[in-house]
Amino acid sequence: xLALYLRTPTLCTQEPSLYVSKSPCIAYDRLVLSExxxxxxxxxxxxxxxxxxxxxxxxxHFVTVGGLLRILxxxxxxxxxxxxxxxxxxxxxxxxxxxxxxxxxxxxxxWSAVYRPGDVQRVVHAARDRGIRVLPExxxxxxxxxxxxxxxxxxxxxxxxxxxxxxxxMDPTNRQVYDMLKDLFAELRQVFPEKxxxxxxxxVDLSCWASNxxxxxxxxxxxxSSTNQLHALFMNTTIPLLSAGTIPxxxxxxxxxxxxxxxxxxxxxxxxxSRDYLRNVLSSGHRVVYSxxxxxxxxxxxxxxxxxxxxxxxxxxxxxxxxxxxxxxxACMWGEVVDDTNLATRVWPRAAAxxxxxxxAAGGAAAAARHRLEEHACRLRRRGIPAQPPNGPGFCLV
Amino acid sequence: xLALYLRTPTLCTQEPSLYVSKSPCIAYDRLVLSExxxxxxxxxxxxxxxxxxxxxxxxxHFVTVGGLLRILxxxxxxxxxxxxxxxxxxxxxxxxxxxxxxxxxxxxxxWSAVYRPGDVQRVVHAARDRGIRVLPExxxxxxxxxxxxxxxxxxxxxxxxxxxxxxxxMDPTNRQVYDMLKDLFAELRQVFPEKxxxxxxxxVDLSCWASNxxxxxxxxxxxxSSTNQLHALFMNTTIPLLSAGTIPxxxxxxxxxxxxxxxxxxxxxxxxxSRDYLRNVLSSGHRVVYSxxxxxxxxxxxxxxxxxxxxxxxxxxxxxxxxxxxxxxxACMWGEVVDDTNLATRVWPRAAAxxxxxxxAAGGAAAAARHRLEEHACRLRRRGIPAQPPNGPGFCLV
Numbered sequence: 001x002l003a004l005y006l007r008t009p010t011l012c013t014q015e016p017s018l019y020v021s022k023s024p025c026i027a028y029d030r031l032v033l034s035e036x037x038x039x040x041x042x043x044x045x046x047x048x049x050x051x052x053x054x055x056x057x058x059x060x061h062f063v064t065v066g067g068l069l070r071i072l073x074x075x076x077x078x079x080x081x082x083x084x085x086x087x088x089x090x091x092x093x094x095x096x097x098x099x100x101x102x103x104x105x106x107x108x109x110x111w112s113a114v115y116r117p118g119d120v121q122r123v124v125h126a127a128r129d130r131g132i133r134v135l136p137e138x139x140x141x142x143x144x145x146x147x148x149x150x151x152x153x154x155x156x157x158x159x160x161x162x163x164x165x166x167x168x169x170m171d172p173t174n175r176q177v178y179d180m181l182k183d184l185f186a187e188l189r190q191v192f193p194e195k196x197x198x199x200x201x202x203x204v205d206l207s208c209w210a211s212n213x214x215x216x217x218x219x220x221x222x223x224x225s226s227t228n229q230l231h232a233l234f235m236n237t238t239i240p241l242l243s244a245g246t247i248p249x250x251x252x253x254x255x256x257x258x259x260x261x262x263x264x265x266x267x268x269x270x271x272x273x274s275r276d277y278l279r280n281v282l283s284s285g286h287r288v289v290y291s292x293x294x295x296x297x298x299x300x301x302x303x304x305x306x307x308x309x310x311x312x313x314x315x316x317x318x319x320x321x322x323x324x325x326x327x328x329x330x331a332c333m334w335g336e337v338v339d340d341t342n343l344a345t346r347v348w349p350r351a352a353a354x355x356x357x358x359x360x361a362a363g364g365a366a367a368a369a370r371h372r373l374e375e376h377a378c379r380l381r382r383r384g385i386p387a388q389p390p391n392g393p394g395f396c397l398v
Numbered sequence: 399x400l401a402l403y404l405r406t407p408t409l410c411t412q413e414p415s416l417y418v419s420k421s422p423c424i425a426y427d428r429l430v431l432s433e434x435x436x437x438x439x440x441x442x443x444x445x446x447x448x449x450x451x452x453x454x455x456x457x458x459h460f461v462t463v464g465g466l467l468r469i470l471x472x473x474x475x476x477x478x479x480x481x482x483x484x485x486x487x488x489x490x491x492x493x494x495x496x497x498x499x500x501x502x503x504x505x506x507x508x509w510s511a512v513y514r515p516g517d518v519q520r521v522v523h524a525a526r527d528r529g530i531r532v533l534p535e536x537x538x539x540x541x542x543x544x545x546x547x548x549x550x551x552x553x554x555x556x557x558x559x560x561x562x563x564x565x566x567x568m569d570p571t572n573r574q575v576y577d578m579l580k581d582l583f584a585e586l587r588q589v590f591p592e593k594x595x596x597x598x599x600x601x602v603d604l605s606c607w608a609s610n611x612x613x614x615x616x617x618x619x620x621x622x623s624s625t626n627q628l629h630a631l632f633m634n635t636t637i638p639l640l641s642a643g644t645i646p647x648x649x650x651x652x653x654x655x656x657x658x659x660x661x662x663x664x665x666x667x668x669x670x671x672s673r674d675y676l677r678n679v680l681s682s683g684h685r686v687v688y689s690x691x692x693x694x695x696x697x698x699x700x701x702x703x704x705x706x707x708x709x710x711x712x713x714x715x716x717x718x719x720x721x722x723x724x725x726x727x728x729a730c731m732w733g734e735v736v737d738d739t740n741l742a743t744r745v746w747p748r749a750a751a752x753x754x755x756x757x758x759a760a761g762g763a764a765a766a767a768r769h770r771l772e773e774h775a776c777r778l779r780r781r782g783i784p785a786q787p788p789n790g791p792g793f794c795l796v
Contacts, residue, residue: 109792299697302695302697335791337701339786341743341779341784386740387739388739389735389737392735393512395490398501
């Protein structure tokens with residue numbers, strides 16, 4: 001058995017896991033908050049998947065550092081261990097870069113809606129103290145409109161006929177784009193201690209590239225026959241810019257467009273749910289982080305955690321030789337209609353259903369999970385997390 | 399013009415409306431919080447519908463008095479003037495009755511989840527001070543399981559074949575039911591100053607009545623040929639038990655089952671949305687409170703206020719001789735998955751879209767309403783109401 005130490009109301013092991021360098025702390029207040037007092041105990045428990053994540057989007061709406069710390073608390077209470085910080089996107093650029101301060105000076109919603117270096121450190125350190133890794137995402141080349149507020153030349157001019165019609169994805173033919181990304185990545189390597197780095201690569205508006213006469217010329221000259229190939233070229237140029245020792249994480253489109261990906265790359269699957277697709281990614285030597293069925297922004301009257309719980313990517317695969325390369329999954333809280341007011345209530349306890357699916361053995365009756373989730377929602381509330389009622393009528397004594 | 403007085407940040411008129419006995423106070427911080435300072439002004443504005451309500455269900459989940467007061471604040475900021483307090487239901491009986499204390503002693507979730515007389519008075523007085531009426535609902539004969547915890551004999555024994563299978567709606571053949579309701583109504587008349595009283599009448603499990611041998615006997619002896627008639631008999635016996643001067647409010651089923659209703663009865667329409675149905679209710683001499691399209695418990699990914707805003711019962715009717723008898727509507731926040739944690743965020747600003755539909759002239763472009771709602775959500779947040787983002791990405795400076 002592992003050596004244990006007890007810190008009310010969490011129980012931590014001394015031994016770090018292979019995947020997480022920090023010792024995992026597990027909420028165990030049933031032991032310490034119950035009437036029974038325990039002198040010593042031994043617990044055998046381990047996670048089925050090493051990557052148990054929650055994506056939080058801080059671009060569509062800004063989330064305060066306090067809001068993020070509350071999310072981290074609840075993640076640790078729910079045995080989630082990766083905060084996927086989708087920090088910037090089209091709508092705003094709230095990350096303050098020391099190297100490129102104009103990005104947030106001009107691209108954030110407001111000067112008060114910016115993560116300064118101290119803010120990022122608070123989040124990173126709070127996560128570390130809870131056994132949670134912070135996986136930063138700077139999504140390129142799409143979802144980058146906010147970068148263009150300060151640096152419009154980074155983005156592609158889209159055309160309708162002969163007239164310009166706004167800015168699209170980053171311009172894959174512009175050398176400055178790659179120079180900037182290289183410098184930014186170097187900075188981010190210092191700021192985020194995580195060896196994984198998410199470069200996005202999803203939902204690129206290829207039609208904008210196709211509409212631009214200069215890009216058309218470039219494609220002709222370089223014998224590039226499709227804009228998909230251009231996307232592949234972009235990712236293929238960008239990924240090597242990551243600092244040494246960094247392992248890339250990409251959305252599935254990057255794999256779909258046949259970009260040669262370095263060994264160990266994590267492919268985040270968010271569209272596909274078929275056995276064939278997963279086999280295809282895994283047999284190409286990549287590992288999968290699964291999110292297709294765990295989008296927390298999809299709402300259903302009366303609740304939907306049962307759908308989240310029923311979804312099991314390793315069961316979809318049903319192929320023992322590959323299934324361990326599905327290293328886990330992430331519940332995704334896209335921020336279009338979520339900010340500090342409703343973030344915590346919308347995430348909790350729904351993400352805890354995903355957390356149990358990722359931690360526990362396959363199967364597990366939903367009826368029993370229902371009771372656990374009811375209890376867990378109330379436990380979260382007692383600890384200050386405003387978890388919404390998961391199961392219909394009831395009462396939680398806070 | 400009406401005489402005005404100004405109390406930051408609300409503007410109140412001295413003249414009570416015909417329908418609301420309190421002077422309406424209207425949020426007008428655009429005048430008083432803006433850079434422009436105003437010495438005197440004159441405003442012409444009036445509501446299209448006199449009954450602009452929000453139903454809050456405190457039985458499926460208990461809502462604290464603090465939670466209700468916050469709802470009242472936001473209602474006044476949004477020009478809603480009726481809190482329909484669906485106070486008890488199957489799941490719990492949180493109302494403390496001086497005459498029948500066992501109802502909540504045994505039927506509430508917990509002793510701490512009970513509205514004592516002082517609690518009810520706080521809500522009623524806070525509402526009055528904000529120009530809001532409190533319309534209490536004690537739903538009978540269905541939705542009464544919690545009454546049966548203390549008084550099981552009030553409820554009908556349901557049968558499957560020859561064996562009893564739990565308790566159903568109130569027993570319409572039991573004289574004690576009516577004796578108790580009479581006493582309870584007398585108490586409630588003192589507690590709630592409102593002249594309207596909602597007796598429910600929805601979703602009665604008629605099959606339980608049909609399964610009970612004693613009720614079968616009763617129907618035979620009294621020449622009652624259907625359980626619908628039995629429901630009519632129940633409502634027809636119950637409504638006259640209301641204290642003198644009380645005007646009943648009923649869910650539409652009571653009208654549908656042809657219960658003779660006293661003049662002035664409000665029929666709350668929640669299932670039907672057809673022109674013919676509304677004409678039918680109105681031409682029978684009743685008035686309509688409309689809710690069919692304004693159920694806040696129905697969720698839609700990305701938001702749904704546009705659907706609420708597009709719905710206009712008087713436009714459905716398109717019949718000027720009757721349309722004024724649609725006196726208004728109510729947004730309904732059923733409490734199955736809502737408690738203090740997520741009540742305010744789920745209601746606001748969605749209910750404000752209903753409020754504008756009920757206050758303002760017919761029509762109104764959704765695109766313009768979109769801006770007003772964004773601004774209003776931010777205004778609510780500045781005043782301490784955690785209104786969720788209504789329109790997708792954005793930023794509210796609190």
